[in-house]
Amino acid sequence: MADLSIHAAMLTTLLSLTFLLPAAQNPSSTTPSAADAEVQHLLEQPVLQQGEQVFSAQMVLEKLYPLAPNLRTALESNAEYLRFYLDSIQFYNQVRWFSNLLILDSAGIPEVDHTLLQAEALTWSRDRGGDGDYADAILARGGFEILCRARLMALQPAEFSMREIRTHFNRSVPEFFGRLKVSWIRLPLFDMDTNRAVGEEERLARYALLDEVAHKLQTEAISWEEAVEKYCEDPVTSKQDGRVGYIKRTDHRFDEEFLRQLFVDFGVTLPQSALLRGPISGTRWVYLARVEKVFTEGVVDLQLVRDRVIRSLRVYLFYEKLHSLAKDVARHILLPIRDA
Numbered sequence: 284m285a286d287l288s289i290h291a292a293m294l295t296t297l298l299s300l301t302f303l304l305p306a307a308q309n310p311s312s313t314t315p316s317a318a319d320a321e322v323q324h325l326l327e328q329p330v331l332q333q334g335e336q337v338f339s340a341q342m343v344l345e346k347l348y349p350l351a352p353n354l355r356t357a358l359e360s361n362a363e364y365l366r367f368y369l370d371s372i373q374f375y376n377q378v379r380w381f382s383n384l385l386i387l388d389s390a391g392i393p394e395v396d397h398t399l400l401q402a403e404a405l406t407w408s409r410d411r412g413g414d415g416d417y418a419d420a421i422l423a424r425g426g427f428e429i430l431c432r433a434r435l436m437a438l439q440p441a442e443f444s445m446r447e448i449r450t451h452f453n454r455s456v457p458e459f460f461g462r463l464k465v466s467w468i469r470l471p472l473f474d475m476d477t478n479r480a481v482g483e484e485e486r487l488a489r490y491a492l493l494d495e496v497a498h499k500l501q502t503e504a505i506s507w508e509e510a511v512e513k514y515c516e517d518p519v520t521s522k523q524d525g526r527v528g529y530i531k532r533t534d535h536r537f538d539e540e541f542l543r544q545l546f547v548d549f550g551v552t553l554p555q556s557a558l559l560r561g562p563i564s565g566t567r568w569v570y571l572a573r574v575e576k577v578f579t580e581g582v583v584d585l586q587l588v589r590d591r592v593i594r595s596l597r598v599y600l601f602y603e604k605l606h607s608l609a610k611d612v613a614r615h616i617l618l619p620i621r622d623a
Contacts, residue, residue, distance in 0.1 A: 327339050327341065328620050338381070371478065375480040376566060380431055395434055401422070405418050407432060432601060447596070448596065453551050454549075456551055456583060462577075465527045467515075467571060469569065472569060483617075493571040497571055507573060559571065
């Protein structure tokens with residue numbers, strides 16, 4: 284199946300390359316002063332409210348620019364490109380991680396030096412199937428997420444006991460020695476015509492809708508096939524009863540956040556019947572997954588995957604700590620830009 288995440292990645296790459304084109308190749312129909320005013324107007328738009336504070340697009344970008352040095356010139360020289368970027372799901376996710384950085388600052392979580400930051404960037408890239416050769420380029424792409432990860436990873440123990448490693452391994456053996464046969468119903472967190480990120484209220488509405496669908500399926504008020512036909516907005520899988528096929532935890536065709544939550548907590552004993560997972564909010568989609576079969580493969584030997592188990596444990600503890608810090612924080616992402 285040609286997963287739409289591939290097309291999303293291509294669009295992100297094209298967007299990045301487009302931003303690097305000299306502004307002279309994209310003449311504006313407005314006067315320079317009018318264009319500058321429009322850029323400034325967009326930069327002043329609020330994009331995040333956290334507690335009593337409101338943060339503008341410029342405040343977020345000023346924190347991001349040191350990680351992506353070419354971004355300032357590309358965005359601030361062309362109002363049309365700037366608006367396109369501010370409305371993108373890429374920027375929406377940067378604002379979400381910027382919010383998490385504010386939470387770490389408030390909790391007094393120390394920053395890390397550039398060496399540790401680069402090391403986490405390389406590992407972050409490998410987690411997503413990258414070759415991990417150019418740490419600074421990865422930082423430009425991963426942005427605030429990598430900053431958050433590096434700071435919280437640095438708080439974790441340098442070593443784990445064998446008991447801790449084995450306990451985490453036994454949480455979900457299929458994560459390391461298995462594959463899942465999966466179907467899904469998924470809804471986009473972006474407008475499929477414009478690629479514009481949907482706002483926070485709409486995200487919550489789409490999550491709530493899939494939660495309602497899950498309840499209908501569990502009470503047999505609707506069949507899986509009926510639910511896919513009625514609710515799935517994936518143009519490919521909606522035509523095949525939601526069938527995705529077999530997925531491994533290391534299958535980097537799929538959203539890393541979706542994979543992380545899909546594979547967690549299967550335990551040692553494999554389920555004997557289909558089970559629902561979700562809703563799961565990924566980077567670009569919200570999913571309701573049906574795991575139809577779980578297979579284990581090869582000799583299940585912890586020592587063969589020890590490094591992967593340790594990395595998985597670190598990521599698990601990272602999210603556990605982040606959720607603990609964020610659970611009582613009032614925050615709202617004010618995107619996409621509402622001003623026409």
